[in-house]
Amino acid sequence: MARRRSGAPSKGDLRELKILGVLGELLATKSFDALTTNDIAERAGLSRASMYFYFSSKQEALVALFAKTVEALREKSRAAADDPAAPRDAIATAMRHTRDRWREHGLIMRVAIDQASAIPEIGALWTETAEIFIDAITAILVRAGVKSHDGPDGARALAGAVCWMIERTFYHASAVSLEALDQAAETCEAVWLRVAAIEP
Structure with missing residues:
Protein backbone atom coordinates (compact mmCIF):
# COMPACT_ATOMS: atom_id res chain seq x y z
CA MET A 1 0.00 0.00 0.00
CA ALA A 2 1.38 3.44 -0.94
CA ARG A 3 2.01 5.62 2.05
CA ARG A 4 1.02 9.25 2.09
CA ARG A 5 3.99 11.55 1.84
CA SER A 6 4.76 13.39 5.03
CA GLY A 7 3.22 16.86 4.93
CA ALA A 8 0.83 16.05 2.10
CA PRO A 9 -2.81 16.86 2.97
CA SER A 10 -5.04 13.89 3.74
CA LYS A 11 -8.43 13.30 2.12
CA GLY A 12 -9.99 14.66 5.28
CA ASP A 13 -7.87 17.81 5.13
CA LEU A 14 -8.85 18.37 1.52
CA ARG A 15 -12.53 17.82 2.28
CA GLU A 16 -12.37 20.26 5.16
CA LEU A 17 -10.74 22.86 2.90
CA LYS A 18 -13.47 22.25 0.33
CA ILE A 19 -16.16 22.86 2.94
CA LEU A 20 -14.51 26.14 3.96
CA GLY A 21 -14.18 27.17 0.31
CA VAL A 22 -17.85 26.39 -0.29
CA LEU A 23 -18.84 28.42 2.77
CA GLY A 24 -16.92 31.39 1.38
CA GLU A 25 -18.65 31.02 -2.00
CA LEU A 26 -22.11 30.79 -0.45
CA LEU A 27 -21.56 33.89 1.67
CA ALA A 28 -21.14 35.86 -1.55
CA THR A 29 -24.78 35.17 -2.43
CA LYS A 30 -26.52 34.44 0.87
CA SER A 31 -26.40 35.99 4.33
CA PHE A 32 -24.88 33.90 7.10
CA ASP A 33 -28.15 33.95 9.05
CA ALA A 34 -30.06 32.59 6.05
CA LEU A 35 -27.43 29.95 5.32
CA THR A 36 -27.99 26.39 6.58
CA THR A 37 -25.67 23.48 7.23
CA ASN A 38 -27.57 21.63 4.49
CA ASP A 39 -26.71 24.39 2.00
CA ILE A 40 -23.02 23.93 2.75
CA ALA A 41 -23.18 20.13 2.65
CA GLU A 42 -25.07 20.04 -0.65
CA ARG A 43 -22.72 22.49 -2.37
CA ALA A 44 -19.72 20.51 -1.09
CA GLY A 45 -21.22 17.24 -2.37
CA LEU A 46 -21.55 15.76 1.11
CA SER A 47 -24.34 14.25 3.11
CA ARG A 48 -25.46 16.15 6.18
CA ALA A 49 -23.97 13.39 8.36
CA SER A 50 -20.61 13.70 6.58
CA MET A 51 -20.68 17.47 7.04
CA TYR A 52 -21.15 17.01 10.80
CA PHE A 53 -18.05 14.81 10.89
CA TYR A 54 -16.01 17.93 10.05
CA PHE A 55 -18.06 20.74 11.57
CA SER A 56 -20.87 20.42 14.06
CA SER A 57 -22.50 23.66 12.88
CA LYS A 58 -22.21 26.49 10.39
CA GLN A 59 -20.89 28.61 13.25
CA GLU A 60 -18.00 26.20 13.82
CA ALA A 61 -17.23 26.24 10.10
CA LEU A 62 -17.21 30.05 10.09
CA VAL A 63 -14.78 30.08 13.00
CA ALA A 64 -12.43 27.77 11.06
CA LEU A 65 -12.74 29.87 7.91
Whole structure:
Protein backbone atom coordinates (compact mmCIF):
# COMPACT_ATOMS: atom_id res chain seq x y z
CA MET A 1 0.00 0.00 0.00
CA ALA A 2 1.38 3.44 -0.94
CA ARG A 3 2.01 5.62 2.05
CA ARG A 4 1.02 9.25 2.09
CA ARG A 5 3.99 11.55 1.84
CA SER A 6 4.76 13.39 5.03
CA GLY A 7 3.22 16.86 4.93
CA ALA A 8 0.83 16.05 2.10
CA PRO A 9 -2.81 16.86 2.97
CA SER A 10 -5.04 13.89 3.74
CA LYS A 11 -8.43 13.30 2.12
CA GLY A 12 -9.99 14.66 5.28
CA ASP A 13 -7.87 17.81 5.13
CA LEU A 14 -8.85 18.37 1.52
CA ARG A 15 -12.53 17.82 2.28
CA GLU A 16 -12.37 20.26 5.16
CA LEU A 17 -10.74 22.86 2.90
CA LYS A 18 -13.47 22.25 0.33
CA ILE A 19 -16.16 22.86 2.94
CA LEU A 20 -14.51 26.14 3.96
CA GLY A 21 -14.18 27.17 0.31
CA VAL A 22 -17.85 26.39 -0.29
CA LEU A 23 -18.84 28.42 2.77
CA GLY A 24 -16.92 31.39 1.38
CA GLU A 25 -18.65 31.02 -2.00
CA LEU A 26 -22.11 30.79 -0.45
CA LEU A 27 -21.56 33.89 1.67
CA ALA A 28 -21.14 35.86 -1.55
CA THR A 29 -24.78 35.17 -2.43
CA LYS A 30 -26.52 34.44 0.87
CA SER A 31 -26.40 35.99 4.33
CA PHE A 32 -24.88 33.90 7.10
CA ASP A 33 -28.15 33.95 9.05
CA ALA A 34 -30.06 32.59 6.05
CA LEU A 35 -27.43 29.95 5.32
CA THR A 36 -27.99 26.39 6.58
CA THR A 37 -25.67 23.48 7.23
CA ASN A 38 -27.57 21.63 4.49
CA ASP A 39 -26.71 24.39 2.00
CA ILE A 40 -23.02 23.93 2.75
CA ALA A 41 -23.18 20.13 2.65
CA GLU A 42 -25.07 20.04 -0.65
CA ARG A 43 -22.72 22.49 -2.37
CA ALA A 44 -19.72 20.51 -1.09
CA GLY A 45 -21.22 17.24 -2.37
CA LEU A 46 -21.55 15.76 1.11
CA SER A 47 -24.34 14.25 3.11
CA ARG A 48 -25.46 16.15 6.18
CA ALA A 49 -23.97 13.39 8.36
CA SER A 50 -20.61 13.70 6.58
CA MET A 51 -20.68 17.47 7.04
CA TYR A 52 -21.15 17.01 10.80
CA PHE A 53 -18.05 14.81 10.89
CA TYR A 54 -16.01 17.93 10.05
CA PHE A 55 -18.06 20.74 11.57
CA SER A 56 -20.87 20.42 14.06
CA SER A 57 -22.50 23.66 12.88
CA LYS A 58 -22.21 26.49 10.39
CA GLN A 59 -20.89 28.61 13.25
CA GLU A 60 -18.00 26.20 13.82
CA ALA A 61 -17.23 26.24 10.10
CA LEU A 62 -17.21 30.05 10.09
CA VAL A 63 -14.78 30.08 13.00
CA ALA A 64 -12.43 27.77 11.06
CA LEU A 65 -12.74 29.87 7.91
CA PHE A 66 -12.08 33.09 9.80
CA ALA A 67 -9.07 31.59 11.62
CA LYS A 68 -7.62 30.54 8.27
CA THR A 69 -8.34 33.99 6.80
CA VAL A 70 -6.73 36.05 9.55
CA GLU A 71 -3.62 33.90 10.00
CA ALA A 72 -1.74 35.74 7.26
CA LEU A 73 -2.84 39.08 8.75
CA ARG A 74 -1.44 37.99 12.11
CA GLU A 75 1.85 36.94 10.52
CA LYS A 76 2.16 40.26 8.68
CA SER A 77 1.39 42.15 11.89
CA ARG A 78 4.12 40.26 13.76
CA ALA A 79 6.53 41.06 10.92
CA ALA A 80 5.57 44.75 11.08
CA ALA A 81 6.56 44.90 14.75
CA ASP A 82 10.07 43.72 13.82
CA ASP A 83 10.38 45.68 10.57
CA PRO A 84 13.80 47.40 10.68
CA ALA A 85 12.76 49.96 8.05
CA ALA A 86 12.27 53.61 8.88
CA PRO A 87 8.88 54.23 10.56
CA ARG A 88 7.43 55.88 7.43
CA ASP A 89 8.32 52.84 5.30
CA ALA A 90 7.20 50.37 7.97
CA ILE A 91 3.81 52.09 8.13
CA ALA A 92 3.45 52.01 4.34
CA THR A 93 4.28 48.29 4.27
CA ALA A 94 1.87 47.46 7.09
CA MET A 95 -0.96 49.38 5.42
CA ARG A 96 -0.29 47.72 2.06
CA HIS A 97 -0.44 44.25 3.62
CA THR A 98 -3.62 45.13 5.52
CA ARG A 99 -5.27 46.51 2.39
CA ASP A 100 -4.32 43.41 0.39
CA ARG A 101 -5.85 41.12 3.00
CA TRP A 102 -9.09 43.10 2.98
CA ARG A 103 -9.12 43.16 -0.82
CA GLU A 104 -8.85 39.38 -0.92
CA HIS A 105 -11.04 38.44 2.04
CA GLY A 106 -13.15 41.48 2.90
CA LEU A 107 -16.44 39.60 2.68
CA ILE A 108 -15.35 36.85 5.08
CA MET A 109 -13.92 39.38 7.50
CA ARG A 110 -17.08 41.49 7.48
CA VAL A 111 -19.31 38.46 8.05
CA ALA A 112 -17.10 37.24 10.88
CA ILE A 113 -16.98 40.68 12.51
CA ASP A 114 -20.78 40.89 12.26
CA GLN A 115 -21.07 37.48 13.97
CA ALA A 116 -18.44 38.16 16.65
CA SER A 117 -20.95 39.02 19.37
CA ALA A 118 -22.94 35.84 18.72
CA ILE A 119 -19.93 33.52 18.27
CA PRO A 120 -17.45 34.10 21.12
CA GLU A 121 -14.64 32.18 19.37
CA ILE A 122 -14.69 34.70 16.52
CA GLY A 123 -14.69 37.63 18.92
CA ALA A 124 -11.68 36.15 20.73
CA LEU A 125 -9.83 35.50 17.45
CA TRP A 126 -10.41 39.05 16.24
CA THR A 127 -9.38 40.57 19.57
CA GLU A 128 -6.17 38.49 19.57
CA THR A 129 -5.47 39.57 15.99
CA ALA A 130 -6.07 43.21 16.89
CA GLU A 131 -3.70 42.93 19.87
CA ILE A 132 -0.93 41.65 17.58
CA PHE A 133 -1.53 44.63 15.26
CA ILE A 134 -1.62 47.02 18.22
CA ASP A 135 1.76 45.65 19.33
CA ALA A 136 3.14 46.41 15.86
CA ILE A 137 1.65 49.90 15.73
CA THR A 138 3.02 50.60 19.21
CA ALA A 139 6.52 49.44 18.24
CA ILE A 140 6.53 51.66 15.14
CA LEU A 141 5.19 54.68 17.05
CA VAL A 142 7.88 54.29 19.72
CA ARG A 143 10.57 54.09 17.04
CA ALA A 144 9.11 57.29 15.57
CA GLY A 145 9.58 59.03 18.91
CA VAL A 146 6.12 58.72 20.53
CA LYS A 147 6.50 58.37 24.30
CA SER A 148 5.70 54.98 25.79
CA HIS A 149 3.68 55.53 28.97
CA ASP A 150 0.28 54.55 30.38
CA GLY A 151 -1.52 57.82 29.68
CA PRO A 152 -4.16 58.40 27.00
CA ASP A 153 -1.52 59.90 24.73
CA GLY A 154 1.00 57.10 25.29
CA ALA A 155 2.13 54.95 22.37
CA ARG A 156 -0.03 51.92 23.22
CA ALA A 157 -3.21 53.93 23.81
CA LEU A 158 -2.70 55.74 20.53
CA ALA A 159 -1.94 52.43 18.79
CA GLY A 160 -5.23 50.98 20.02
CA ALA A 161 -7.16 53.94 18.63
CA VAL A 162 -5.31 53.70 15.30
CA CYS A 163 -5.93 49.94 15.08
CA TRP A 164 -9.68 50.15 15.61
CA MET A 165 -9.92 53.19 13.31
CA ILE A 166 -8.26 51.10 10.59
CA GLU A 167 -10.60 48.16 11.25
CA ARG A 168 -13.78 50.23 10.96
CA THR A 169 -12.52 52.16 7.95
CA PHE A 170 -11.55 49.02 6.05
CA TYR A 171 -14.75 47.23 7.11
CA HIS A 172 -16.90 49.92 5.49
CA ALA A 173 -14.69 50.53 2.46
CA SER A 174 -14.45 46.82 1.59
CA ALA A 175 -18.23 46.71 1.20
CA VAL A 176 -18.11 49.54 -1.34
CA SER A 177 -15.39 48.86 -3.92
CA LEU A 178 -11.73 48.07 -4.45
CA GLU A 179 -11.16 51.75 -5.20
CA ALA A 180 -12.73 52.68 -1.86
CA LEU A 181 -10.36 50.24 -0.16
CA ASP A 182 -7.37 51.83 -1.84
CA GLN A 183 -8.49 55.26 -0.70
CA ALA A 184 -9.16 53.95 2.82
CA ALA A 185 -5.62 52.58 2.96
CA GLU A 186 -4.20 55.97 1.95
CA THR A 187 -6.32 57.79 4.52
CA CYS A 188 -5.44 55.38 7.33
CA GLU A 189 -1.77 55.64 6.43
CA ALA A 190 -2.00 59.45 6.60
CA VAL A 191 -3.66 59.29 10.03
CA TRP A 192 -1.05 56.84 11.35
CA LEU A 193 1.77 59.07 10.05
CA ARG A 194 0.29 62.10 11.77
CA VAL A 195 -0.11 60.23 15.05
CA ALA A 196 3.58 59.36 14.70
CA ALA A 197 4.32 63.05 14.00
CA ILE A 198 5.63 62.18 10.53
CA GLU A 199 4.55 64.49 7.74
CA PRO A 200 2.48 62.50 5.16
